[in-house]
Amino acid sequence: xxxxxxxxxxxxxxxxxxxxxxxxxxxxxxxxxxxxxxxxxxxxxxxxxxxxxxxxxxxxxxxxxxxxxxxxxxxxxxxxxxxxxxxxxxxxxxxxxxxxxxxxxxxxxxxxxxxxxxxxxxxxxxxxxxxxxxxxxxxxxxxxxxxxxxxxxxxxxxxxxxxxxxxxxxxxxxxxxxxxxxxxxxxxxxxxxxxxxxxxxxxxxxxxxxxxxxxxxxxxxxxxxxxxxxxxxxxxxxxxxxxxxxxxxxxxxxxxxxx
Numbered sequence: 001x002x003x004x005x006x007x008x009x010x011x012x013x014x015x016x017x018x019x020x021x022x023x024x025x026x027x028x029x030x031x032x033x034x035x036x037x038x039x040x041x042x043x044x045x046x047x048x049x050x051x052x053x054x055x056x057x058x059x060x061x062x063x064x065x066x067x068x069x070x071x072x073x074x075x076x077x078x079x080x081x082x083x084x085x086x087x088x089x090x091x092x093x094x095x096x097x098x099x100x101x102x103x104x105x106x107x108x109x110x111x112x113x114x115x116x117x118x119x120x121x122x123x124x125x126x127x128x129x130x131x132x133x134x135x136x137x138x139x140x141x142x143x144x145x146x147x148x149x150x151x152x153x154x155x156x157x158x159x160x161x162x163x164x165x166x167x168x169x170x171x172x173x174x175x176x177x178x179x180x181x182x183x184x185x186x187x188x189x190x191x192x193x194x195x196x197x198x199x200x201x202x203x204x205x206x207x208x209x210x211x212x213x214x215x216x217x218x219x220x221x222x223x224x225x226x227x228x229x230x231x232x233x234x235x236x237x238x239x240x241x242x243x244x245x246x247x248x249x250x251x252x253x254x255x256x257x258x259x
Contacts, residue, residue: 036084041077041136042247045069045144046259061152066145074140075133082132083125087112089193120197128193131209135185142178147171147244148259162258164245171244175237183232184225188212 048069049061078085090112094104106112116124151170154160160169188209195205206212216224248259 037077037081037136038243039077040080041073041140041144044076045073045140048072049148061148063145063149066148067141070141070144070148071137073144074136074138077140078133078136079129082129083113085132086116086125086127086193089190090116093194119199127197128189131185131189131192131212134209135182135189138185139178139182142181143174143240146177147174147240150174151259167245167248168241171240172237174244175240176233178240179229179233179236182236183229184213186232187216187225187227191216
């Protein structure tokens with residue numbers, strides 16, 4: 001049986017699909033590598049909560065401690081994962097370049113790492129790390145702090161128990177707050193990471209995240225910082241729900257106390 005062809009593209013679908021799937025999976029590989037980020041932030045937050053700050057005798061965890069813990073966890077986790085996040089953003093931009101008819105810069109994830117390393121050295125893998133950790137600090141303050149605070153408030157002050165209902169309500173709140181706090185930093189991070197750079201790896205459009213913030217607000221208005229808020233919220237809330245329900249279930253199955 002012959003393979004059908006697109007009328008505007010004589011290349012058979014069977015030949016086009018491997019190239020398309022390879023491109024899609026290359027971006028997924030970089031995203032999977034960001035597990036370093038999730039692992040780093042959770043380990044850091046729980047260590048700070050249980051060992052450094054500690055809970056009170058009534059299991060209450062003050063909000064200010066949760067805020068500091070969430071921000072520090074985001075900073076440490078994102079700093080470790082910055083190289084993979086940089087490659088992920090660069091690979092995502094390849095789709096736009098392809099639609100614009102521009103030549104692709106990378107053949108895959110490994111080629112992206114190698115090219116960035118060759119052009120900017122080790123420092124190049126941490127390009128945009130400052131706005132990256134700023135975003136992570138805000139997002140994790142919204143995610144970890146909100147989930148931890150809302151969950152324990154519901155358990156200690158309402159008739160709700162530490163179950164899937166409480167986890168779901170808490171994760172919904174955490175996704176919303178994380179989106180509100182993180183969208184401006186996400187906009188700045190993406191602009192800095194995607195700007196053209198000179199041979200020394202310095203950005204040609206923005207000197208720093210503060211400079212990018214000022215240019216965006218002065219040139220496009222404050223609400224430009226919330227471009228993409230709706231899709232960010234629609235992405236963040238389901239992700240938060242799936243993550244926290246799964247995380248709590250794994251702890252339960254492992255015999256570990258709830259988060």
